[in-house]
Amino acid sequence: MESQKLTVRDIQAMRDKSQTITMLTAYDYPVAKQINDTGIDMILVGDSAAMVVHGYPNTLNATMDMMVLHCAAVARACSRTMVIADMPFGSFQYGIEETMRNAARFVTEAKVDGVKFEATPNHIEKTKAIVEMGIAVMGHVGLHPQAVGALGGLKAQGRTIETARKVVREALALQDAGAFAIIFEAVPAKLAAYVTKKLRVPTISIGGGPGCSGQLLVTYDILGMFDEFTPSFAKKYANFNSLMKETFAQYRKEVLDGAFPGEEQSYKMSGEVLEAIKNEFVKAE
Numbered sequence: 300m301e302s303q304k305l306t307v308r309d310i311q312a313m314r315d316k317s318q319t320i321t322m323l324t325a326y327d328y329p330v331a332k333q334i335n336d337t338g339i340d341m342i343l344v345g346d347s348a349a350m351v352v353h354g355y356p357n358t359l360n361a362t363m364d365m366m367v368l369h370c371a372a373v374a375r376a377c378s379r380t381m382v383i384a385d386m387p388f389g390s391f392q393y394g395i396e397e398t399m400r401n402a403a404r405f406v407t408e409a410k411v412d413g414v415k416f417e418a419t420p421n422h423i424e425k426t427k428a429i430v431e432m433g434i435a436v437m438g439h440v441g442l443h444p445q446a447v448g449a450l451g452g453l454k455a456q457g458r459t460i461e462t463a464r465k466v467v468r469e470a471l472a473l474q475d476a477g478a479f480a481i482i483f484e485a486v487p488a489k490l491a492a493y494v495t496k497k498l499r500v501p502t503i504s505i506g507g508g509p510g511c512s513g514q515l516l517v518t519y520d521i522l523g524m525f526d527e528f529t530p531s532f533a534k535k536y537a538n539f540n541s542l543m544k545e546t547f548a549q550y551r552k553e554v555l556d557g558a559f560p561g562e563e564q565s566y567k568m569s570g571e572v573l574e575a576i577k578n579e580f581v582k583a584e
Contacts (some may be wrong), residue, residue, distance in 0.1 A: 305340060305381040307435050307479040313340070313512070314501035320513025321523070322386070322503055326352050326369045331376035341381045341503075342517060343415065343437075346371045346388070350527070351519040361387035363401055369479060370409035383437050384409060386416035391425060398425045402434050415482065417443040418467060423476045430477035438473030440466050441507065442485035463490055470494050470502075482515065483507030485532065506532030 313320050313389035322341040325331040326348045334342055346361035348369050353360065370384045384405040391398040402414045413435030416422070429436050467490075470481050480501040483491040488508020493513050495502040504511035519525040520533040523540050 302378045304379060304412075307381075308383065310340065310480060310501055320501055320503065322513055324515075325373045325518055326370045328376045329459065331373040331380075331382075334378040334518070334539060335377045339380055340513070341383060341515075342377065342451055343375055343383050343385055344373050344411070345385045345517065347385075347517055347519075349387075351365075351517065351525045355548070360389045361385075363387060363390050366390075367404055367409050368417045370411050374412075383435075384411040384412045384414045386414055391422060395425050395428050395473075398422075399428055399432060402429045402433065402436075406434055408501070412435055413479070415439055419443075420472060422424075423472050425532045426473060426476040426478060436476075436478050437503075438470070438476075438478035438481035439484065440469045440481060441483050458487060462511040463487075467494055467497070470498060474498055474500050475496070480512075483511055483531070506530060556583040 301581040312318075313456075320341065321339045322343060323334050323339050324345045324347060325334055325342045331342060344366065346358040346366065348365065350408040352369075353365070355361075366384060366387050370382065374382045383438060385396075386401060388405065390401040392459075402544040405411045405414050413438035415438045416425075426436050426438065466483075466486055470483075473481050478500060481498065481504055482503045482505060483494070485506040487502075488510060491502065491507035492510025501512035503513045503515050503519075507517040509517050516533055517525070520529055521536045522536045524543075526540060527575060529535070549560070550555060
């Protein structure tokens with residue numbers, strides 16, 4: 300694939316030309332490298348790392364240090380793919396200065412290309428402030444997983460007049476605040492398509508239907524690596540869990556049977572060297 304790094308201008312140009320934008324999550328170098336080399340346009344280093352990598356029950360356990368570490372690994376793998384850092388819970392809920400400082404950490408320490416956070420109307424000024432710093436911001440409307448407690452669970456948003464109005468207003472406000480793209484999570488397809496046509500910036504669907512400018516899924520979901528929870532909008536393209544279990548079981552069997560390691564997996568040395576060592580240590584005794 301071409302190695303020229305994608306920018307917000309490229310993403311906007313794709314939207315303007317009606318070219319579908321592709322996006323996946325990643326949390327480490329090896330997976331990010333494969334995504335980059337496949338030609339996926341953007342990677343979100345999601346706070347879902349807390350669940351699928353660290354085993355926590357939700358995303359609220361993600362921390363700045365955790366996310367910076369994952370983001371840095373992913374960024375080192377991406378020569379073309381644009382890397383977006385997901386700002387974790389607690390990193391933007393307080394003052395504007397702290398939000399700006401945390402956003403800057405992702406750029407200076409992890410070398411990402413932009414940040415995303417679950418901005419509500421109360422956070423629009425923070426979006427503006429980060430953009431004015433020169434940092435690209437991706438907005439996020441619809442389901443906010445970090446608000447799982449207030450929402451009473453991970454439920455689709457925008458099905459009622461009140462919640463649909465909220466989705467539209469937040470998307471328009473984020474665009475006006477300078478967001479270069481907006482994620483629509485768990486939103487009715489018709490609503491996401493309608494708002495997409497109203498906006499000038501690209502929209503990215505994760506459970507928002509086919510009418511958005513692009514699509515995003517959690518990589519562990521499409522690979523079949525995370526069985527604890529799979530959202531209804533995800534599609535499993537492979538079953539890596541079964542493949543890994545089969546591989547680990549085969550390895551265990553070969554070790555127990557003495558079939559591994561074989562001669563081809565063992566380093567060799569001359570018999571003369573071995574005899575010399577044996578004689579040396581016999582004398583030492």
